[in-house]
Amino acid sequence: MNPDPLITQLKAVKEYFDRSTRNLAEEHANFRPTPEMMTAAQQVAHVAQTFDWFIEGAFHRPDGFDMDFDKHMEAINAVTSLADARAWWESSFKRAIEEIAAKSEAELDAPLPPGPVMGGSPRWAIVGALDDHTAHHRGALSVYARLNGIVPPMPYMDM
Numbered sequence: 001m002n003p004d005p006l007i008t009q010l011k012a013v014k015e016y017f018d019r020s021t022r023n024l025a026e027e028h029a030n031f032r033p034t035p036e037m038m039t040a041a042q043q044v045a046h047v048a049q050t051f052d053w054f055i056e057g058a059f060h061r062p063d064g065f066d067m068d069f070d071k072h073m074e075a076i077n078a079v080t081s082l083a084d085a086r087a088w089w090e091s092s093f094k095r096a097i098e099e100i101a102a103k104s105e106a107e108l109d110a111p112l113p114p115g116p117v118m119g120g121s122p123r124w125a126i127v128g129a130l131d132d133h134t135a136h137h138r139g140a141l142s143v144y145a146r147l148n149g150i151v152p153p154m155p156y157m158d159m
Contacts, residue, residue, distance in 0.1 A: 001108045001124040003100050010100065013131050014093050016155040017047065020138045023150050029082040033147055038076065040144050044085035045076050047137050051092035054126040055099050057117065064113035100127070 021044065029041040038046060049072060057065030066072075079085050100108075108124040118125055142152040 001105055001122065003103055003105075003108060003124075006100050006108070006124055006127045007097055009127055009131060010093070010097060013134050017089075017134050017138050019153050019158065020155040021141045021145075021152075023153060024082060024141065024145055024148075026082050028144070028148055028150075029085075030080060031144055031148060033144065039080070040141060041079050041082045041085040042076050043137050043141050043144070044082060045079040045088055047134055048085065048088040048092040049076060050133055051089075051096045051130060054130055055096050058112060058123045058126045059099060059103070059107075062113065064115040064119070065117045067116075096130070100124075 024040050030039045032039045032042075053065065053072070079088070103123075109122050111120045112118050112123055112125070114120060118129065138155060145152040
């Protein structure tokens, strides 16, 4: 798989996520619909962390994905600021683009390690998973916005 279409797809993922969530302000950072749910800031941080997690698992860990979800949630739970979460998102996105762009077609076509997360799929398949995962959280954050009386922007067109 050539990395160019993957990079194009990731850039669209970021554009849609940023558009959909841009009207959430710092005053909404710690909003959560129920006590057991993530806050708005934690949702954004989770998206960022998932980008890191997929890149690490696909390209830097011979054993695949780090399945210590309690550790991952600990890092997410520490985020209380949308500004901090968005900074993490920017950094994670930039790293993902750099990583994918630096891979050869052979590296992208190589299978992911065996395991419960996409085991044996080509490494480039993580881009589709990132797209799907980010869309899920974009939708959740649109609900958070509506619960705060905010109409979320249409993600697919800049208005």
